[in-house]
Amino acid sequence: MFTNYEAAVDWIHSRLKFGVKPGLKRMEWLLEKFHHPEQKLQVIHVAGTNGKGSTVAYMRHILQEAGYKVGTFTSPYIETFNERISINGEPISANDMLKLVNEIKPFVDKIEETELGGPTEFEIITTMMYVYFGKYNKPDFLLLETGLGGRLDSTNIIEKPILSLITNVGYDHMNILGDTIEEIAAEKAGIIKDSVPVFTTAENRAALQVITEVANTKNAPIHRYADEMKILDHQSFEDGEKFSIQTSHRTYEDLFISMMGEHQTKNALLAVAAMDYLIQTGIAHITEQQIRKGLKHTMWKGRFEKVLTNPEVIIDGAHNIEGIESLVKTLERHYNNREIHFLVSVLEDKDYAAMISKLASVATSMHFTTFDFPRATPSYKLYSVCSIENKTFHDDWQDILLELLNSYENNDNSLIIIVGSLYFISLVRGYLLN
Structure with a gap:
């Protein structure tokens, strides 16, 4: 038994030595011991390379605006x-975390x-999440992000989500997911379940073909970017993006998001289509007003x-290259008129x-570092x-950051852009904000 939170988290991290072991047999074994808490949840399952x-x-923001209690599992x-x-949006308490680890x-x-x-x-984290949400703090909806791929990802133990969402498909984690875009897409499409609708903003034709084929074999209605759901009239502003969305049911005009980038309009499209x-x-x-407010208030750290x-x-x-x-x-x-470092x-x-x-195509200067x-x-x-x-290049990221x-x-x-691994971004963010 662990007596404090730090020891419990250290034990979780000690499991890193087991690496990545795709497959669901261990998840099935563990969740059976807890009488399958994952079966008690209304899940929207999200896979994809980015977004x-x-x-x-x-x-989450839209559902919260509508008064729902929303669980999220992200990484x-x-x-x-x-x-x-x-x-x-409130993380599980240290005390609840400790109890779960001991359980x-x-x-x-x-x-x-x-x-x-x-x-x-x-x-282990996925098991803790299912036990927490299924047994102790049941949300109205659980928004579930895959860790890696989809088909053999630990989260994919759920048999009947309400919806499956696939953002995009790109070349990432190829040592595990496969060398070709078709192989990677097949892994992502592994979250598609029998007769459960799937929404995707994947644009690569080969990837989309694989996702469509998997959906068809499982009788899963499919909604695709630029076919069953579209972005219209996109304009960029200094503080965000304005655009309209057409789903298979209706059009939402002049929506606004505070997160910048064309890719964010596609993420918002996927979210709105799911809510629709x-x-x-x-x-x-959910009202149209709640969708508008939810989108506008959404920020995502890092x-x-x-x-x-x-x-x-x-x-x-x-x-990864798609993110860049x-x-x-x-x-x-x-x-486009600024110096970028x-x-x-x-x-x-x-x-x-x-x-x-x-990155070099838009850079004024580039500085490289590493981290522990x-x-x-x-x-x-x-x-x-x-x-x-x-x-x-500098091995001490704090030194070069202060210099910049x-x-x-x-x-x-001048604009300083700090980019790369989310683990690195997490360190830098904590340092700058503290």
């Missing part, structure tokens, strides 16, 4: 470990003695988030050469693949 967290955030965390399991650990010890072996960190489905089927009562104004500093957890492309488009759309740290399993090349994390790329490696002349802040203070034309 899962933002889509969940939009849906990774940005401020506190507990935020992965939240109700109405689950005896079963973890038992399963380790079987041929199934020890559960991973993510499997809940309205049409009578599963939820996603194109302005954290300082002098100098102006934006942090963005773009950690969205970031560059947003910068071109909103900040990047501070970058990326994990080794990413295509960092392509990512850096894309097992898969963090050494700063000199990032530096070596960068083609622009105005570049530096001092260099560009009181310089209205």
Whole structure:
């Protein structure tokens, strides 16, 4: 038994040594011991390469505006470990976390003695989440983000969600999900269940074909971006994006989001289409006004988030090529007349050469660093693949960050963008805000 929260969380993190073990057998074994709490929940399941967290955030704010109690399961965390399991945006308490760990650990010890072996960190957190929401603090809706892929992801133990959402499909986690876009799409499409509607903003034709085929074999009605749901009249403003949305039922005109970027309009589209489905089927009562307010009030930490104004500093957890492309488009759309100085740290399993090349196309200067994390790329490696002349590398991220802040203070034309791994972004965000 653990007597304090810190020891409990240390034990969860100690499970990292088990790595990633795709498959649902251990989840089935563990949840059976708790009489399948996941079966008691109304779930909207979200998979995709990018945009899962933002889509969940939009849906949460809309449902909260409509007076619902909303559970969320997201990863990774940005401020506190507990935020992965939240109700109405409030992370689970340290005390509840401690109780859950003590409740689950005896079963973890038992399963380790079987041929199934020890559960991973993510499997343990997922089990805790299902037990918490299914047994102790039941929400009206649970918005559930996959950790990795979909088909064999720990969250995919649910048999009958209300909806399945797939954001986009890109090249990420290829060592686990597959080398081709079709293989990766098949893994994401693994969350599609028999007769459960699926909504997707995936645009890659090969990926979309795979998702459509899986939906058809499972008799799952499919709603696709630019077919059954569309974005109309998109305009960018200094403080966000304005656009209209057409779903298969109706048009929502002149919506506004405070999160910047064309990619965010697609995440908002997916969220609104899902909410529109809940309205049409009578599963939820949501007014157009509640949708408008929910969208406008949505912010998502670490996603194109302005954290300082002098100098102006934006942090963005773009950690794969699709995320970087969205970031560059947003910068071109909103900040094309500014000097842009990047501070970058990326994990080794990413295509960092392509990512850096894309950033360099809009950069005035580029600065590379690393941080204390097992898969963090050494700063000199990032530096070596960068083609622009105005570049530096530093192993101490705090030193180079302070240097950049001092260099560009009181310089209205300069913009500092800190980008890369969400683990890195989380560290920097905490440092700057504290």
